[in-house]
Amino acid sequence: MMEDHNAPDLTEDEKKLFEDLMPEDLDEILDTGVNRRHFLKLMGLAGGGILAWQSAAAEQVFTRSPSGPLPDELSSATIENGVAVSFKVNGTARKLTVDSRMTLLDTLRERLELTGSKKGCDHGQCGACTVIVDGRRVLACLTLAATCEGRSVQTIEGLANGTAGAPDRLHPMQTAFLKHDGFQCGFCTPGQICSAVALLDEAKKGEASYVTESIRSKPGPVQLSNEEIRERMSGNLCRCGAYPNIVAAIQEVHSGKPVEQTWQLIG
Amino acid sequence: MQEKNKVTGTPVSRIDGILKVTGKAAYATDYPVKNIAYAVLFKSTIAAGTIRSIDTGPAEKSPGVLAVITHKNAPKLKTDGGIRGGALLQSPKIEFHGQHIGLVVAETYEQARHAARLVKVEYDKSEAKVDFEKLSKEAVLPEDKEKADAKRGDAKAALQNAEFKVEAVYGTPIEHHHPLEPHSTIAEWQGEKVILYNSSQIVNGAQNAAAATLNIKTENVRIVSPYIGGGFGSKGGQWANLVLTAVAAKVVNRPVKLALTRQQMVNSVGLRQQNHQKVSLAATKDGKLTALAHETTTHCAIENEFVEPCGDCSKIMYEVPNSLITYRVVPMNLILPTYTRGPGKSTGSFALESAVDELAYQLKMDPIELRLKNEPTRDPSNGKPWSSRTTVQCLQEGAKAFGWEKRKAEPRQNQQGNFLMGHGVACGTYPAHQRPSSARVSLNRKGNAITARVELAAADLGTGTHTILAQTAADALGLPLNQITVKLGDSDLPPAAGSVGSVGASSYANAVHDVCVKLTDELIAKSGKQFFVRPTAAQLMVSENVADYQTRVDAKPPANADQYSSHSFNANFAEVRVDIATGMVRVTRFLAVTGAGKILNPKTARSQIIGGNVWGIGMALTEESVVDPRWGNFVTRSFGDYHVPANLDIGAMEAIFIREDDRVSNALGVKGIGEVGIVGVAAAVANAVFNATGKRIRELPITPDKLL
Amino acid sequence: MRPFKFTTVSDISSATKSVAGKPNARFLAGGTNLLDLMKEDVERPEELIDITRLSLIQIKPLTEGANKGGISIGALGKNTNAANHPLIRQNYPLLAQAILAGASGQIRNMATNGGNLLQRTRCPYFYDVAMPCNKREPGEQPGCGAREGINRMHAIFGWSEKCVAVHPSDMAVALAALDAVVKVRSASGPERIIALADFHRLPEDRPEIDTNLRPGELITAIELPKNRFAEKSYYLKVRDRSSYAFALISVAAALELDGNRIVQARIALGGVAHKPWRALKAEQLLVGQEATEVNFKRAAEAEMADAKPLEHNAFKVELGKRSIVRALQVAFTGNRS
Known part of the structure; x- marks a missing residue:
């Protein structure tokens, strides 16, 4: 499954990141000519540990998708x-x-x-x-x-590919989920984000939901209330209960205006 | 909370977030292990009896099938090696409906799933004990000494003579954890050693249980579990699926992947048991509590006992001279109950805090005032001083922030169109403990660039462990956050406590802090110099020209911690909107005020609290696992039948933390927030529903039919 | 899931031919319920005919025929598109709301209009092959798990000793209220038109048969007659969770008014029977009456008087009354809150 002859070798950025994450493994990795997909995969695995903070380089590296066909390995x-x-x-x-x-x-x-x-x-x-x-x-x-x-x-x-103006960067929805902590365990997150990205398009088309008051109005771009976002995202369960953060992230991208994050420390 | 120039206490975005939002974080079944085969479990269709015959022929002949493993051919395993819930395919005995009775391994998932349906089983049935309503009369004193009757004074006598009293039974149903990631494992043998990519809240616990059950040396089991798709207690203890994956991989001599299906989750990995809780409160006219009795009846498995401590909150929340806490339990043919978020406290607080609300209503007293009047100065259960206690501040600050003074004391006074609005309050608590944990830190210098690597076999089930440990290490080493790498979730790393019982943050952060301090001490000693101002490890690496340095610590809780009673505390405020016609309830606003010691990261801490609150709202309104008392099967096997809250169920959520500097609990003053967030929530919602409608619902969940 | 042959067809006639004489072949459209049931081994087709490439997706006004002035909805169009089509939102908002009350955004993007009608019950005994179910295992007479079992979600109208399941669709409830008809084709014989009221059946002695569709028939379109309900209609769905849950009770309510006097009323209930339950008794009582709460209540009570609840669902009788009244009120006033 790992053989992917069309995938390029690691870029300098990726080597740098790899070195940060797994300095002791870098030589071995480079010697054995690991390809990009394997590299990206490894980034998510146990061996890597988690590099604190998200550098712009890391964002770019993590979000490029592998290209080229996979061999059909099943007989x-x-x-x-x-x-x-x-x-x-x-x-x-x-x-x-x-x-x-x-x-x-x-x-x-x-x-x-x-x-x-x-x-x-x-x-x-x-x-x-x-x-x-x-x-x-x-x-x-x-x-x-x-x-x-x-x-x-x-x-x-x-998702991070093909965003107008910033082809190699995170999709704004991914950035907003990070900022608003729109997840905990992260297991539902890919589905939440894909759902949220498509939801923005549905709003642009003026599609209605069960909580839409003016169902008879002519479809056209709509500004979604938080209540609308909640209803439209109800097909994505989050057992960690990150719903308010998910709604904040989506509202921020949808409205184009920053949504405030609130917590208080008192005493 | 934020100290000058410190990153600890700041709302840093989680450092593993980028992997999660890009789909690159690898959960147990995401590892690209080559030449993998797929296993699917099959389960009993009776609740009690024995397997008379099992015909695996058609399954074995089905295309792609590599092996069918049942009790007839399974390798011998140690059944008391620490795997919970039995079902290890060691005997034909059936103790609950849906017990694993075998598994199919095949080339593809599709082939394994199909072949598992082809196994034909005949049973000799015996009478199943599954009807809790009937069996609860047979409940007896638990074997667990912690659940012995706890008496102080004479609660029964005080109740008899009381001028004001509440005596009521509160019911909570079976609930399931249902983490979004079903329990899953990839097993890969390398000679005598097996790697188990798994989802484990207790990495070393999983390692020990797997090794003991498989009868191999502990060091021959490696658990890899850096990302966990939620656990909530169900991935604390390990269940048969972990070991059976290793067994399957051994049998077919290939790596094997086994993920439970959602339907299989209901009878594979524990549950929160159904409880009948009788709470009796007696009080004087001016609201002084004179007696509190909390008597819980529940069920456990046939062979193993587990009883969640529903009376725990009642032990410590109020100053009361006469107290009685009891448990009675009846074994049933259901899977072993287990720890479920806020075990005992979440369900127990529903009963206690509903009863307090009932008493306040009877006394015509504000429920906050009633609570404040009975605030204990020491732990009433053992006389120990509190390490710190914030109940009063939580209530007072919460009342201010929530606008409690606008609440109508009488029910049904706040109608808005088709809806009745209501407001409720309830308190909660959860113990704060630090557990022994080891940690290793390694520093590396290239020129003046220094990086650190923090390693321990801790778990991060979305709680933010990676992030708070990076913050802790950055401050302790004098390094910027982006120079810290955190590696968790691997039993090859220094052993650590589990992420269970809200001990994770305090155990891990103290260990990481200690190891960073130790490393700095060692570098100072190594330098042989005297410093006027203590240098940081980062400075020492440069000044002493050290290229690489690492050290390890085995951190332990403070020696005098048990002289104090240490707990997190909260107050929950709920606003509900009840549809007058249909009885549908929405929680439109919710505020949790929490005193949980030092908050290492307010962003991730807020998510923890809100997540607990959402669980509590689910407990209050939607969650219920239903057993058919004729056969012992769950009729709520899917997310279509078992309603965890959906996005629209959750309204505006707000979290406030009370600043605390509690260095008695542990050196860093971290108390833990994973569990306390759910405690008191269901009661706050139920109390708000009463305030809205005048209907006191004592059986959860509060579904529309109960409000008609 | 049992092994099956997969065939793709591109036109109606090859579709109908491909299933003719094959009782174990099934059409695959959105697949949201069929695949779900196949994974549970409840549905066991030997062949799936992928009809998603057929061009039965159009929504268009009807300019001739019995339903002239009405609308035709392609059977293979997606639920999302039906709910958001300007003609449906404008002229049949009740249908749009009912569709949007069902499932989730993702599922509505997959589910087709024809497939929605063919959903099978979500009765947990039907879904669990370890449990007895006459609907799932006809002929062997295994009994109905729900009849004496956990039947909170089950029927209060029209059930039989063999089956107490309810039909899960929201869309079909609105279609029942709006007098829809279903157009079907088969390999042999002419196009057939089935009134929606007759499309689904009550369980009686044959609960395994959900509809009056004959073997080999393909739904091609759903037609709605012209009506004057667009101004005053509402679909109310009462459920255990705020969203993404099946109905305890749902009510499709529509009024045609002359001033405050009711000229025509349409009421259908979901979650109460093996088919969408048209509340004819209530409708008749409302005709000619003033649109008042008292009259709404009287009609609701009359309708629910015939309900026969099971052990765990008696609440549906009271809930049904209240829900009918509420749905009529919202339809009348346009005010949901």
């Missing part, structure tokens, strides 16, 4: 009712043969090494697997990979 013997599918994931064409039973979520996680999307319930009741398909937020756990032929899938790993 056809292990795939039942194989369906060949070609689709785009984070802008990159992917082609593979899947068991007809395989969900998009399991395909991303088990076949494409995109483990950002999470399996919280596997039944469409938690939202942790939310990804954006053809511009719409959907649940990868209830989407068969076989139905994705020709579709374009965006996952958390691809």
